[in-house]
Amino acid sequence: MSEVAIRIEGLGKCYRLRHQGAVRYNTLRDDLVNWMKAPFQFLSGREKKGACEQEDFWALRDISCEIKHGEVVGIIGRNGAGKSTLLKILSRLVDPTEGGADLFGRVGALLEVGTGFHPELTGRENIYLSGAILGMTRHEIQRKFDEIVTFAEIEKFLDTPAKYYSSGMYMRLGFAVAAHLEPEILVVDEVLAVGDVQFQKKCLGKMKDVSVSGRTVLFVSHNMSAIRSLCSRAILLKDGRVAADGDVEKVTEAYMALHTDSKAFAGNLAAHPGASGSKKVVFEWARVGHGDGVENGQFCIGDDLHIEFKIKAGAKVVESFLKLGIMMRSQDGIKLCSLVDSDSGFVMDDFCAECELSVKLEDMRLYPGTYYITLWVGDITSINTYHWVEECLSFEVIDGGKLTSRKLSRAGGLLFWTPEWKKNNIKQGHE
Ligand SMILES: Nc1ncnc2c1ncn2[C@@H]1O[C@H](COP(=O)(O)OP(=O)(O)OP(=O)(O)O)[C@@H](O)[C@H]1O
Ligand SMILES: [Mg+2]
Numbered sequence: 001m002s003e004v005a006i007r008i009e010g011l012g013k014c015y016r017l018r019h020q021g022a023v024r025y026n027t028l029r030d031d032l033v034n035w036m037k038a039p040f041q042f043l044s045g046r047e048k049k050g051a052c053e054q055e056d057f058w059a060l061r062d063i064s065c066e067i068k069h070g071e072v073v074g075i076i077g078r079n080g081a082g083k084s085t086l087l088k089i090l091s092r093l094v095d096p097t098e099g100g101a102d103l104f105g106r107v108g109a110l111l112e113v114g115t116g117f118h119p120e121l122t123g124r125e126n127i128y129l130s131g132a133i134l135g136m137t138r139h140e141i142q143r144k145f146d147e148i149v150t151f152a153e154i155e156k157f158l159d160t161p162a163k164y165y166s167s168g169m170y171m172r173l174g175f176a177v178a179a180h181l182e183p184e185i186l187v188v189d190e191v192l193a194v195g196d197v198q199f200q201k202k203c204l205g206k207m208k209d210v211s212v213s214g215r216t217v218l219f220v221s222h223n224m225s226a227i228r229s230l231c232s233r234a235i236l237l238k239d240g241r242v243a244a245d246g247d248v249e250k251v252t253e254a255y256m257a258l259h260t261d262s263k264a265f266a267g268n269l270a271a272h273p274g275a276s277g278s279k280k281v282v283f284e285w286a287r288v289g290h291g292d293g294v295e296n297g298q299f300c301i302g303d304d305l306h307i308e309f310k311i312k313a314g315a316k317v318v319e320s321f322l323k324l325g326i327m328m329r330s331q332d333g334i335k336l337c338s339l340v341d342s343d344s345g346f347v348m349d350d351f352c353a354e355c356e357l358s359v360k361l362e363d364m365r366l367y368p369g370t371y372y373i374t375l376w377v378g379d380i381t382s383i384n385t386y387h388w389v390e391e392c393l394s395f396e397v398i399d400g401g402k403l404t405s406r407k408l409s410r411a412g413g414l415l416f417w418t419p420e421w422k423k424n425n426i427k428q429g430h431e
Contacts, residue, residue, distance in 0.1 A: 004066050005185055005216040006090065010099030011063040013085050013240075017055045059085045060240045063099070067218070069184075072211040074227035074248060075220045076255045077237035078273075083220045086237070087111055087189050090218070105216065106134055108183025110174045119163035123154055123173055126162055130177045144180050151206070152176035153199075172199060179206045185216045204230060224252045224333030256331050256372060257394070270314075274374075274390030279314040281322060281351070281377050281386040286310075288373060288393045291360065297394065300401025301368075301408075301416045305361040307393070311377055313353045314386070322348040322386075325376040326359060329391065330414060331369050365416045368397045368408050 060082045067073055075083045088094040090101055091109040109116065117126045127148055131141035149155055152172040154165075162170065178186060188207065207230055211217045221227055227234060227248065234251035236244040236258075244254045269275065269283040286309035288297065299305060307326060328336040339359070341348060348355075373393040378385045399407055403418065 003068050005069040005071070005105055006067040006101065006103050006218075008063050008065050008090075008099070008101045011060060011086075011089065011096050011101055012058060012098040013060040013082075013089060013094065014097040015057045015059055017057050018053070058240050060089070060096075060237075063242055065235065065242065065245060067216060069105070069216055070211075070214045071233060072217040072219070072231045074231035074234040074252075075218060075237065076222070076224075076227060076234055076252065077243075078258065081237040082240040083237055084111065084189055085240075087187050087218065087220060091187055103185060105184030106182075107185045107187060108134060108178040108181055109187040109189075110171075110178040111187075111189045116174055116177075117162045117170065120161055122161055123149075123152075123158045123165070126173070127177055131181050134181050134183065136181060141181070144182070148173075148176045148180045151180065151202070168196075168199075175203050175206075179203075179210055183215065185218070186210050187218045189220045190222075222333075224256065224331075227252055228332055252333075253331055253370065256329075256333070256370065256391070269375075269389050269392055270387075272389050272392050274392060275387065276390075277378075277385040277387040279387055280384075281311055281318055282314045283375050283377065283387055283389050283392075284310040284312045284354075286373075286375055286389070286393055288395045291358075298396050298398050299364060300398060300403075301365060302401045302403040303364055305364045305395070306358055307361070307373065308356070308358040309375060310354065310356045311351070311387075312355075313351075318351065319379065320349060320351050321380040322351050323378050323380050323382055324348060324357070325378075327374040327376065329372045329374070330366075331371070334414070336366075336371070336414070364397070366397050367410060367412060367414050367416055368399055369410055370394055370396050 063086065075086065077083050085094065087109065088111060089096050090103060091107060091111060093111065116130070118129060121129060127145060128138070128141055131138075131144075149158060152169075152175070154169055154173055157165065157169065162173075165173070175188070178188065186207070188203075204226055207217060207219065211230065217230070219227065219230060231248050233246065234244075234248045234255075235242060236251050236255050238258065243258075244251045269285060270279065286307070288305065288307050290299070291304060291306035311322075311324075324341045326339040328339075330336055371394065372391040373395070374391055375387070375389045375393075376385065377387050404416065408416065
């Protein structure tokens with residue numbers, strides 16, 4: 001067997017978009033979100049007919065790489081970066097427009113919910129069908145059947161057509177089939193997006209087993225800690241191209257840093273690519289510093305952290321009561337905290353048009369590493385989001401400072417606490 005499991009050469013996928021004016025292709029998720037936001041507008045938009053324009057849109061371009069047998073590779077990137085398109089091409093569900101991919105081995109794939117199973121066939125029939133597609137004999141599938149059903153926890157619904165399955169059930173069965181039918185190459189898209197925490201853990205455990213047994217795994221996820229714990233290599237896609245490929249630590253850091261350029265967006269947070277919300281009130285700028293004008297983005301344990309920002313009315317009429325929130329994430333994607341103004345006894349009750357705010361986080365105790373800040377402003381009920389600017393600020397915690405000179409490794413944890421220690425010597429009987 002050759003060393004290479006997957007060889008991708010000059011791969012590109014172009015979609016021809018037909019649209020009226022500026023309407024672009026939406027994913028199902030976009031459609032649903034739009035519908036929830038404005039059900040009637042969504043319907044009328046769908047029905048509208050008029051002059052159709054065509055536009056070529058490259059979802060993937062110039063992708064070339066080799067993945068060796070036994071490599072466990074994370075495919076990461078922001079929404080719309082091309083991850084699922086790449087996996088669909090590798091699973092032969094979608095044809096590339098240019099270039100190609102060779103796969104040397106039997107592929108088991110769990111793609112987005114809704115692909116893979118035949119909706120009219122029952123769970124049982126789908127398991128046999130998937131096995132047959134993978135080139136397994138009936139006997140081989142039978143051997144694995146019980147394991148699949150137990151893993152998926154769908155015993156009761158085995159003889160129900162898949163179209164009646166909830167998305168969680170669909171995903172459970174999809175994953176169980178893909179992982180248990182002994183594929184040489186396992187391709188998994190966003191398995192952690194659906195399903196409860198327990199099942200997610202089970203899936204990660206199973207993927208670990210598959211990878212330890214020397215099989216090749218390609219895993220798409222937005223969960224950087226899962227990617228780090230499972231993969232040794234990661235490929236970062238940005239706008240359909242490879243933006244980074246290599247060591248998982250470095251590439252996941254590059255992913256986290258993608259939209260976090262506080263300097264570039266300091267003057268215009270409304271144009272930040274991670275921004276959403278109705279923009280009734282917007283963050284105009286934001287910065288993180290030491291409160292004394294020093295803003296090199298570096299802190300030591302024990303320093304005070306000052307987050308400062310300006311909010312501005314984006315609409316003519318705004319209510320004077322607002323709610324503000326600050327979220328923080330570590331470089332491995334772990335959510336650290338959600339700071340809400342009212343939790344500190346602060347109430348924004350007299351907003352008129354513009355306001356500068358500062359938030360002081362005293363005696364910061366985070367371990368060395370990079371941290372990312374998301375800002376949120378909404379109405380007082382927290383139901384309506386006016387502006388959400390994802391990971392628009394970052395800061396770095398470095399070694400040293402007034403509290404410790406010890407070199408602190410990331411593996412040591414996240415929090416540097418200095419609790420009070422007490423001792424009580426017990427006298428022994430040998431005086
Ligand atoms: N059938 C299609 N027709 C037109 N455009 C498409 C089609 N499928 C995907 N696209 C577009 O291709 C781009 C890449 O989509 P893809 O689903 O691969 O992204 P992704 O990285 O998996 O994103 P997410 O993290 O949201 O799952 C997107 O801009 C999407 O709108
Ligand atoms: Mg996707």
